[in-house]
Amino acid sequence: MVVRFITKRFIGEYDSQERIYNFNTVIDNETVNFEILDSCGINNQESESLINQFETNIRWGDAFILVYSVTDKCSFEEVNRLKFLINYIKRRRKIHKDGFIDAPVLLVANKIDQIYDRMVTKDEGKRRCEDIGCVCFHEITTRESIDDAQGVFRDVCRFWRFFSKFPKLKRSKSDNIRLSMTIHSDVEMVLSPDKILSIYCDLQDDRRRSVLLFDRTRSQWNGDEEEVDEFDELEPSSMNNNEPFRSRAKTDGNLMMSKTRKWKITSPLMSSSTKSFSMYRMVNRRNSMSMRGHVSY
Numbered sequence: 001m002v003v004r005f006i007t008k009r010f011i012g013e014y015d016s017q018e019r020i021y022n023f024n025t026v027i028d029n030e031t032v033n034f035e036i037l038d039s040c041g042i043n044n045q046e047s048e049s050l051i052n053q054f055e056t057n058i059r060w061g062d063a064f065i066l067v068y069s070v071t072d073k074c075s076f077e078e079v080n081r082l083k084f085l086i087n088y089i090k091r092r093r094k095i096h097k098d099g100f101i102d103a104p105v106l107l108v109a110n111k112i113d114q115i116y117d118r119m120v121t122k123d124e125g126k127r128r129c130e131d132i133g134c135v136c137f138h139e140i141t142t143r144e145s146i147d148d149a150q151g152v153f154r155d156v157c158r159f160w161r162f163f164s165k166f167p168k169l170k171r172s173k174s175d176n177i178r179l180s181m182t183i184h185s186d187v188e189m190v191l192s193p194d195k196i197l198s199i200y201c202d203l204q205d206d207r208r209r210s211v212l213l214f215d216r217t218r219s220q221w222n223g224d225e226e227e228v229d230e231f232d233e234l235e236p237s238s239m240n241n242n243e244p245f246r247s248r249a250k251t252d253g254n255l256m257m258s259k260t261r262k263w264k265i266t267s268p269l270m271s272s273s274t275k276s277f278s279m280y281r282m283v284n285r286r287n288s289m290s291m292r293g294h295v296s297y
């Protein structure tokens with residue numbers, strides 16, 4: 001999907017090494033410099049250091065695309081756990097005195113050209129998107145369509161721009177969230193990528209309407225309300241915190257932990273001594289899609 005987006009070509013087989021692709025393009029009349037970390041995920045048997053690298057990768061990403069194959073039910077189930085990990089790790093990024101940022105996560109179902117091998121329906125995909133709180137859902141065929149892949153990256157860019165502009169997002173304590181917006185008093189809407197774009201353009205010059213929330217119940221954002229950390233509430237005192245993080249993140253939505261973790265954001269793929277960029281960079285582990293742009297932390 002990444003290669004299709006960047007080169008417009010579909011190449012049947014790739015090696016399984018992780019890469020960062022740098023790619024400049026124009027989306028909605030603005031230049032964007034994508035840094036896309038193409039990942040393969042990890043399994044529970046991986047070593048602690050690889051798991052740590054995986055977590056570092058998530059911390060590094062500003063936006064995420066979770067891709068499953070409609071012909072592979074396991075990949076469909078895996079998105080739950082990945083989304084849970086992203087929620088956990090990204091919510092620790094306190095970028096304002098009283099606000100947390102949630103990185104946009106898109107859900108993408110690939111290989112819809114394989115109609116006879118389909119195991120996951122479109123409705124199941126849409127439902128999953130809502131259930132785990134992804135910002136939007138795409139069904140695509142990378143093999144048959146250039147537009148499909150471009151549409152995914154266009155939308156991730158739209159959401160990322162929007163999120164980076166309005167960091168004060170608030171999430172419900174449940175994972176069943178929808179991104180919605182309250183304009184003035186009681187006009188509410190669920191935000192689609194197109195809607196995001198028009199609001200983003202509108203608000204470039206006019207911040208007065210920027211009341212934003214991230215909540216299934218769609219109650220209005222209240223700036224004075226205290227941020228509650230759902231993970232602290234989940235904290236059982238007797239849990240063993242030495243177990244690798246990923247294996248403690250269960251697909252049923254529970255996280256077994258005993259101690260609040262503090263994150264330090266560093267680039268996952270570069271040590272401080274190797275900060276030069278190449279067209280793409282080979283890396284040992286891979287995880288997430290990320291873009292770097294105008295925002296700085």
Ligand SMILES: Nc1nc2c(ncn2[C@@H]2O[C@H](COP(=O)(O)OP(=O)(O)OP(=O)(O)O)[C@@H](O)[C@H]2O)c(=O)[nH]1
Pocket residue numbers: 001011012013014015016039040041110111112113114140141142143144
């Ligand atoms: N029919 C079909 N096959 C596809 C499509 N997209 C990718 N594939 C094939 O699916 C296989 C896996 O594609 P990859 O791009 O390697 O997928 P990946 O998720 O990066 O896989 P890992 O390297 O195992 O992480 C390859 O054989 C691709 O040719 C699609 O849209 N339709």
